[in-house]
Amino acid sequence: MTQDQSPPPMIKMDGVYKAFGSNRVLRGMNLSIPRGSSMVIIGGSGTGKSVALKSVLGLIKPDAGEIYVDGKPAGSGDRDAFLARFGMLFQGGALFDSLPVWQNVAFRLQRGSLKRPADEARAIAIEKLRRVGLKPDVADRLPAELSGGMQKRVGLARAIAADPEIIFFDEPTTGLDPIMSGVINDLIREIVVEMGATAMTITHDMSSVRAIADNVAMLHDGVIQWAGPVADLDQSGDPYLDQFIHGRAEGPIEAVR
Amino acid sequence: MSPLSLLARLGRLALGALAAVGRVALFAISTFTHMLRPPYYPREFALSLLQIGWLSLPVVGLTAVFTGGALALQIYAGGARFNAEAVVPQIVAIGMVRELGPVLVGLMIAARVTSSIAAEIATMKVTEQIDALVTLSTNPMQYLVAPRVLAALITVPLLVGIGDIIGIAGGYAVAVHNLDFNAAAYLKNTVDFLEPLDVISSLVKGAFFGVIAATMGCYYGMQSGRGAQGVGSATKSSVEAAAVLILAANFILTGVFFSL
Ligand SMILES: Nc1ncnc2c1ncn2[C@@H]1O[C@H](COP(=O)(O)OP(=O)(O)OP(=O)(O)O)[C@@H](O)[C@H]1O
Ligand SMILES: [Mg+2]
Numbered sequence: 339m340t341q342d343q344s345p346p347p348m349i350k351m352d353g354v355y356k357a358f359g360s361n362r363v364l365r366g367m368n369l370s371i372p373r374g375s376s377m378v379i380i381g382g383s384g385t386g387k388s389v390a391l392k393s394v395l396g397l398i399k400p401d402a403g404e405i406y407v408d409g410k411p412a413g414s415g416d417r418d419a420f421l422a423r424f425g426m427l428f429q430g431g432a433l434f435d436s437l438p439v440w441q442n443v444a445f446r447l448q449r450g451s452l453k454r455p456a457d458e459a460r461a462i463a464i465e466k467l468r469r470v471g472l473k474p475d476v477a478d479r480l481p482a483e484l485s486g487g488m489q490k491r492v493g494l495a496r497a498i499a500a501d502p503e504i505i506f507f508d509e510p511t512t513g514l515d516p517i518m519s520g521v522i523n524d525l526i527r528e529i530v531v532e533m534g535a536t537a538m539t540i541t542h543d544m545s546s547v548r549a550i551a552d553n554v555a556m557l558h559d560g561v562i563q564w565a566g567p568v569a570d571l572d573q574s575g576d577p578y579l580d581q582f583i584h585g586r587a588e589g590p591i592e593a594v595r
Numbered sequence: 596m597s598p599l600s601l602l603a604r605l606g607r608l609a610l611g612a613l614a615a616v617g618r619v620a621l622f623a624i625s626t627f628t629h630m631l632r633p634p635y636y637p638r639e640f641a642l643s644l645l646q647i648g649w650l651s652l653p654v655v656g657l658t659a660v661f662t663g664g665a666l667a668l669q670i671y672a673g674g675a676r677f678n679a680e681a682v683v684p685q686i687v688a689i690g691m692v693r694e695l696g697p698v699l700v701g702l703m704i705a706a707r708v709t710s711s712i713a714a715e716i717a718t719m720k721v722t723e724q725i726d727a728l729v730t731l732s733t734n735p736m737q738y739l740v741a742p743r744v745l746a747a748l749i750t751v752p753l754l755v756g757i758g759d760i761i762g763i764a765g766g767y768a769v770a771v772h773n774l775d776f777n778a779a780a781y782l783k784n785t786v787d788f789l790e791p792l793d794v795i796s797s798l799v800k801g802a803f804f805g806v807i808a809a810t811m812g813c814y815y816g817m818q819s820g821r822g823a824q825g826v827g828s829a830t831k832s833s834v835e836a837a838a839v840l841i842l843a844a845n846f847i848l849t850g851v852f853f854s855l
Contacts, residue, residue, distance in 0.1 A: 433727075
């Protein structure tokens with residue numbers, strides 16, 4: 339990989355294995371994300387991109403391999419303090435359907451170590467909703483009353499609500515119209531550049547990849563098949579990557595599995 | 596099938612059952628340790644009190660009043676065979692308070708509360724809401740499980756007490772209106788006959804049954820498999836387990852209170 343080794347990467351996955359029964363999903367995945375950079379993971383459906391994100395957060399326990407966050411093994415030390423550094427947008431939104439939208443967004447600000455007064459938490463929630471292109475009047479609706487794309491954006495607002503250092507986005511623009519996708523791409527870029535956050539984004543949308551990535555990694559067959567700066571994407575010479583980014587049915591990746 | 600392989604299969608079944616018991620026991624212990632440890636979630640707890648306690652009142656009341664009434668009719672008819680019709684108030688009281696009140700309330704709670712807790716938590720599991728809770732630094736055992744089990748521990752004995760009273764009232768109404776019992780004498784017989792231990796056993800059973808009902812709902816919800824099928828099967832298993840465990844616990848507690 340093309341990274342200098344001086345400061346420890348914010349996230350480092352070292353030979354991570356994970357199988358579900360006979361389904362061997364991750365088979366020695368190595369990945370390193372420098373602090374304050376934006377990494378985009380691409381790869382076919384079902385190759386284990388979401389599993390990789392969840393492994394870093396400790397939601398899924400890898401069978402083998404090491405994961406380091408900020409130089410320290412993930413899972414060592416205080417779990418609350420560890421998780422407080424992260425924001426995560428789940429692929430399916432994962433909004434709490436018993437709570438109104440603003441309480442979803444402000445969830446972290448209403449309890450625990452980051453607790454704020456209720457009106458302040460609400461104001462922050464409304465500000466974050468605005469940043470993902472949602473008007474204040476959705477604040478008091480229930481998640482089930484929103485469209486799929488709106489739910490996704492509420493999930494995004496919740497992920498960034500507490501200004502985390504490390505943000506994971508699992509398909510942030512899936513289900514959004516092109517204009518809204520552009521807004522979200524800009525937002526992710528802004529969070530990395532202005533707030534210095536480290537981002538790891540999964541997407542299938544190649545225009546998103548080019549808009550938000552510093553580095554790109556392609557997951558295939560349980561390992562990182564290719565990784566490098568986004569500028570090298572088109573001259574990688576890697577047949578798998580070429581097939582993937584051009585969306586060809588013909589190539590080394592079998593379309594029917 | 597050879598006897599040996601049958602034995603092996605039986606052994607595996609027994610081990611599997613023991614492992615399940617162990618997992619449930621560990622889950623229950625973990626629930627109680629999380630109950631004692633901050634942070635506490637008063638809003639979740641208040642909602643659970645409302646859901647488990649207050650909103651169960653109608654079904655508990657209806658179950659109790661019909662059972663008390665039917666009990667009075669049965670005892671009267673049965674007692675008439677050996678001129679013992681007069682024992683209606685005593686037997687209704689003891690039957691309701693010692694057995695039928697706690698068991699029927701427990702089973703109604705298993706039907707109403709266990710199923711809804713299991714379906715709710717399983718849906719949260721399937722839609723990654725539990726994972727989302729964890730990433731938001733909130734422990735699901737503390738945020739979802741502990742408030743529900745604590746609320747059941749507190750409200751189900753109260754529901755049982757109310758069920759006992761309503762059941763006796765149902766018996767009283769039938770006895771006084773249909774069977775020509777004297778109202779004042781019926782009440783006096785009931786009150787004189789009941790011992791403090793009867794009432795205590797009733798409430799203690801309620802506490803156990805409440806904990807069983809809520810814990811089973813949470814346990815199966817948290818264990819749920821993926822998809823709608825996972826939710827359905829978690830709900831079904833939770834109610835089955837809660838009902839069987841409530842009846843088994845009732846047998847054991849009855850033994851502890853009344854035959855030791
Ligand atoms: N909790 C789980 N239990 C069993 N299998 C799982 C679980 N989570 C993921 N898998 C399996 O792991 C594989 C990878 O899943 P994952 O969700 O990571 O795919 P993905 O790369 O994110 O795909 P997509 O782009 O479609 O979201 C799939 O085959 C999936 O069935
Ligand atoms: Mg995925």
